[in-house]
Amino acid sequence: xxxxxxxxxxxxxxxxxxxxxxxxxxxxxxxxxxxxxxxxxxxxxxxxxxxxxxxxxxxxxxxxxxxxxxxxxxxxxxxxxxxxxxxxxxxxxxxxxxxxxxxxxxxxxxxxxxxxxxxxxxxxxxxxxxxxxxxxxxxxxxxxxxxxxxxxxxxxxxxxxxxxxxxxxxxxxxxxxxxxxxxxxxxxxxxxxxxxxxxxxxxxxxxxxxxxxxxxxxxxxxxxxxxxxxxxxxxxxxxxxxxxxxxxxxxxxxxxxxxxxxxxxxxxxxxxxxxxxxxxxxxxxxxxxxxxxxxxxxxxxxxxxxxxxxxxxxxxxxxxxxxxxxxxxxxxxxxxxxxxxx
Numbered sequence: 001x002x003x004x005x006x007x008x009x010x011x012x013x014x015x016x017x018x019x020x021x022x023x024x025x026x027x028x029x030x031x032x033x034x035x036x037x038x039x040x041x042x043x044x045x046x047x048x049x050x051x052x053x054x055x056x057x058x059x060x061x062x063x064x065x066x067x068x069x070x071x072x073x074x075x076x077x078x079x080x081x082x083x084x085x086x087x088x089x090x091x092x093x094x095x096x097x098x099x100x101x102x103x104x105x106x107x108x109x110x111x112x113x114x115x116x117x118x119x120x121x122x123x124x125x126x127x128x129x130x131x132x133x134x135x136x137x138x139x140x141x142x143x144x145x146x147x148x149x150x151x152x153x154x155x156x157x158x159x160x161x162x163x164x165x166x167x168x169x170x171x172x173x174x175x176x177x178x179x180x181x182x183x184x185x186x187x188x189x190x191x192x193x194x195x196x197x198x199x200x201x202x203x204x205x206x207x208x209x210x211x212x213x214x215x216x217x218x219x220x221x222x223x224x225x226x227x228x229x230x231x232x233x234x235x236x237x238x239x240x241x242x243x244x245x246x247x248x249x250x251x252x253x254x255x256x257x258x259x260x261x262x263x264x265x266x267x268x269x270x271x272x273x274x275x276x277x278x279x280x281x282x283x284x285x286x287x288x289x290x291x292x293x294x295x296x297x298x299x300x301x302x303x304x305x306x307x308x309x310x311x312x313x314x315x316x317x318x319x320x321x322x323x324x325x326x327x328x329x330x331x332x333x334x335x336x337x338x339x340x341x342x
Contacts, residue, residue, distance in 0.1 A: 029193045029233035032111040034104070034120040041127030043135055048101045050127050057081065057108045058101040061088035065095075069140045069315045072132055072165075073100035074125065074149025077174070077238055078227035080107025083146055086216075087299050087308045094312055098144075099132050103152075105234065107225045115237030118244060122156040133164040142315055143168040146299060147268070148238060150174060151245035157255065158248030167256035167285075167318060169311055172265055172296050175272045177243035189236055197233035208266045211297035213304075246272055249279040256285040256318045260307055260326070262294020263333075274337045277330065287314065289326035290333050 035052035042049045048056040059081040071091065075083040081100035088098035102109040104116035104124065125143075133141055143165055145153040150173030156162060178186050192199055211217055220226050259280060261273050280286045289310060291298060298307050310322040321327070 027195050027197055029197045029236050030114060030231075031117045031233075031237065032105065032114040033117045034123060041131045043131040048124070048128050048131060050124055054104065054110050056101045056104065056110075056124065058099060059084070060100075061085075061092045061098045063092045063095045063097060067097035067136065067139055068095040069097070069142065070132060070136050071096060071098045071142050071144045071169075071311075071315070072128055073098055074143065074145040074152050075100060075103065075106070076147030076149055078106065078230060079146075080109075080225050082107075082223070082225070084144075084299070086304065087311075090305070090308050091312060096312060096315060097136070097139075099128070101128060102225075103149075106227065113227060113231055113234065115231075115234040117237065118152075118155055118241050121152045121241070122159060125152060125156050126162060129162055129164050140166040140315070142166055144171070144311070145169070145173065146171045147174045147296065148241065151241050154245040154248045154252060155241060158244070158251040161254070165255070167258070167315075169258045169260070169314070171260045171298050171307070172262065172268055173245060173259065173273075173276070174238070174242050174268055175246040175249075175276050176268050177239060177246045177272070179243075179246070180269060180272045181239075189232075189239060192232040193236035197231060197236075199232045200229035201232060201235065202229050209264075209295060210267060211295045211300055212264075212293075212302050213297070213300055216297075216300050246276065249276045250282075252280060252286075253283045254285075256287075257283070258287045258289065258311065258314045260289045260291065260294075260298055260310070261330075262296065262298050262301070263290060263292045263329075264294060265296045267296035270333075274334065277334060281334070285318065287318075287322070287327060288330035288334075289322055289324070290329035291324070291326050292329060 037051040038053045041051050046058055048058045050056055073084045080102040084098055084100045091098055105111050105114050143153050150170035153168050277288050293303050295301050306324045310324050313320055313323055
């Protein structure tokens with residue numbers, strides 16, 4: 001009888017494990033990648049038409065006459081092209097054009113709220129470069145990635161060179177991957193994304209300050225294009241991208257880079273940024289800038305014009321000293337971290 005009871009218990013446990021396995025399989029993280037290519041990418045007046053025909057809303061801020069440089073902007077997680085609405089007119093007044101599109105899953109782009117996958121984000125970036133380069137064939141073209149956008153650029157550059165660009169600017173790049181999370185954070189991410197990928201989460205109650213520009217933050221809170229409740233599997237997708245971006249740093253040789261970070265950033269921790277800065281510093285043509293008063297939204301902070309001016313100066317001359325002196329602050333940070341490690 002005891003053996004029979006044990007046999008029944010074993011069978012029940014097996015059945016429970018099978019049910020759980022089926023539940024996990026049926027609730028796998030959802031990724032909405034691009035479809036097969038149907039035509040070369042193209043620009044319209046207000047959209048990037050991707051290779052698979054997807055219409056990605058595009059905004060542009062253009063100077064009068066021929067631009068002396070072009071910035072191609074990639075927004076951050078849950079944001080959209082409007083992320084550049086503050087600095088872009090300022091740059092336009094100084095002869096620099098800015099283009100930015102709603103990346104898939106964000107803003108008014110298709111599959112809002114769903115993660116498109118790293119490969120799709122990279123493919124759309126390359127498509128945007130080709131389309132903008134075709135419109136401005138003889139003008140220096142620079143990528144400008146904010147947070148997640150910076151991670152997209154790093155991942156794409158590590159995959160293979162992006163033809164047609166003259167450099168890239170990474171503003172508070174999202175490089176906070178799994179290796180900088182604790183075991184509880186990693187476990188919770190896996191569990192939620194594999195059992196309840198549809199569950200939406202928000203940042204309410206986390207007491208994180210993204211910027212000191214309170215009026216701007218309140219406007220974002222009222223903006224219907226900003227995603228405020230995020231699917232668990234989309235967060236997993238972002239973390240996968242951040243892992244890839246962190247690992248990509250040693251492979252970003254041969255292209256001019258400007259990396260900007262704020263000392264008061266509460267979104268991307270200092271530790272992974274310092275590691276990335278150290279790895280990038282070994283590459284020729286890399287400039288590192290640290291802003292003591294800067295938060296995560298460096299381009300939209302109260303003192304953001306300091307960063308705008310540095311970017312404009314770097315675009316005009318990759319060898320010139322940044323007007324703000326932020327490079328000295330970056331060197332000091334790396335020196336402090338090195339001394340602390342010793």
